[in-house]
Amino acid sequence: MxxxxxxxxxxxxxxxxxxxxxxxxxxxxxxxPTNRQLYEFLSKSIGRPPPQEWENEGEEGVSTLQDMALRCFLNHVDGFGEEHFGGDVGLMGERVWREVVKHNLQSLRLWQLFTTICKDHPPPDIDADQPPARTHKTITHHHLPLSLVIPAISSPSLVYLTSLTLIDKITDSSTSLSILSILSNLAVLHIVGSPSSTRETSMIDDDTTRLWNKQARYSNGFPRLKMLFLRFQLGVSERVFGELEHFPALEMVVTSRCGIKTKEGKKVAKEKGWKMTSKAFYAHTDTILEAHPLGRSYLDIVTTFLTSLVSSPAAPSSSPSRPTPLPPLSPSPITIPLSLIQLGRQPPSQSTNVLLDTQEIACWVKDTDESRKLAEEKRKRGVDKEERKMEGGKRVRRIKEAKRRDLLGLLEGM
Structure with a gap:
């Protein structure tokens, strides 16, 4: 089985x-079968396509043919790929996507497809539905193996980035966490454990981050990971900051109910070039909770934070149609479309994912000045070590030369 x-x-x-x-x-x-679950994960939508045999009696000629082609596409979307569209999609691609939205047929696979073929035709606004919106959220309650999911959500050409949320458990957790490093378009990793988990049952721990750090150093792992969110991960202690050195793009780490002690965490974080901040995700959460005194779903807060980071290059920041920005955010904006993937489900409750107070979270960002200082100190230590090594080598050679001269003098006197 x-x-x-x-x-x-x-x-x-x-x-x-x-x-x-x-x-x-x-x-x-x-x-x-698991592949059936994967199919639903990629292609399931809430709408139904229009009847293929239906005809629009009010139009004739080319318009009727276009309507027929659209109905055919909407009834057979699973059989279409990038190769079925011309080199210049243009207005036709926008019209097809409008029909997809009209009939609620949006799925992860279609969003990926139209994001790819319409990448040279950006939307006029960040919330536009045609061509595809800059973000797309996909939730499955199945705990699918990551070995199946990763190939389906990757984009080696970086047409879109991926935000991956793993909840409570993974089918093949013993082996799959290590393969996350090969997901080259992974920008956000969000791991949410069970509120009843312990240090021993935590999904990840310090050893996991140590492995990831080695993969980042020696195998070019996690090349674009910008943000790491951890909740209910008691196996993660303040030592985690020593295992983030080789993540090339990591800018922010958010911890919530993990095994990090605040006082020790601040000390270790400073030594490793990180600092706790009241800006970034912390400021975003504070703004949300001020408007929702009874609490708000933690997952929803993370989602709104990520979508607020996604910017549209076609829409200037002063656009009147753009919503009022949230407090200043530390991580740099995301200029590539973002696919938000959630595997597993945890119903919001007071003990799980309803966030009541900002005291439940800690936001850590790279201390740029401190990082430069640490890098300079590390470079100086390396230079001093090399100089001591060279000086030690010279001393050894002088001793050997002196011993050789003494031995020659002793032999000549015999």
Whole structure:
């Protein structure tokens, strides 16, 4: 039953084997294959396509042919790929996407497809639906293996970036966390554990981040990871700041109910070039909770923060249609479309994902000045070490030369 998820078994049946004379019970189990779950994850939508045989009696000629082509596309979207569109999509691509939105057929695969083919035709506004919006959120309650998900959400050509949220558990967690490093377009990693988890059952711990740091150093892992969010990860202590050195693009780490002690965390973070801040995600959360005194879903707060970072190069920041910006954000803006992926589900409750106070979170950002200072000190230590090594080598050579002269003098006197 590898690679399948069990559902409801049928009634057991008793059988008799004439060859062995034994009685045995057979139970047939209906299962849904994992690839079916992956298909739903990529292609499921809430709408229904229009009847393919329907005709618009009010139009004739080319318009009727276009309507027929659109209905055909909407009824067979799974069979279309980038190769079925011309080199210049233009207005036709926008019209097709408008029909997709009109019938609520948006899916992750279609968003990826139209983001790719319309990349040279950016939307006039960050919230535009045609061509695809700059962000797209996909949630599945299935805990799909990351070995199947990663190829489906990657974009080696960086047409879009990915924000990945993992909740509570992963089907193949013992092996899959290490392969996150190969997701080259991963910009945000968000790991949410169970509120009942302990240091021993934490999804990740200091050893996990140590492995990731080695992958970033030796295998070019996590090349574009900008933000790391951790919640209910008691296995992560203040030592985590020593394991982030080789992440080339990491700008911010948010911890919530993890194993980091504030006093020790500030000390270790400063030594490693990080600092706690009341800006960035912390300021965003404070603004949200002021408007929602009874609390707000932690996942929703993270989502609004990420979408506020996504900017549209076609729309200037002074555009009157752009919503009022939230407080100043430390991480740099995201200028590439962002796909928000959530695997698993945790119903909001007072004990899980309803955030009531900013005291539950700590936001850490790179201390640029401190990082430069540490890098300079590290360089000087390296130079001093080399000089001491060279001086030690010279001293050893002088001693050997003196011993050789003494030995020659002793031999000449004999």
């Amino acid at each position: 590898a690679g399948k998820q069990t559902t409801h078994p049928l009634r057991p049946k008793r059988h008799h084997s004439p060859t062995s004379g034994l009685l045995y019970t057979e139970t047939i189990i209906r299962a849904r």
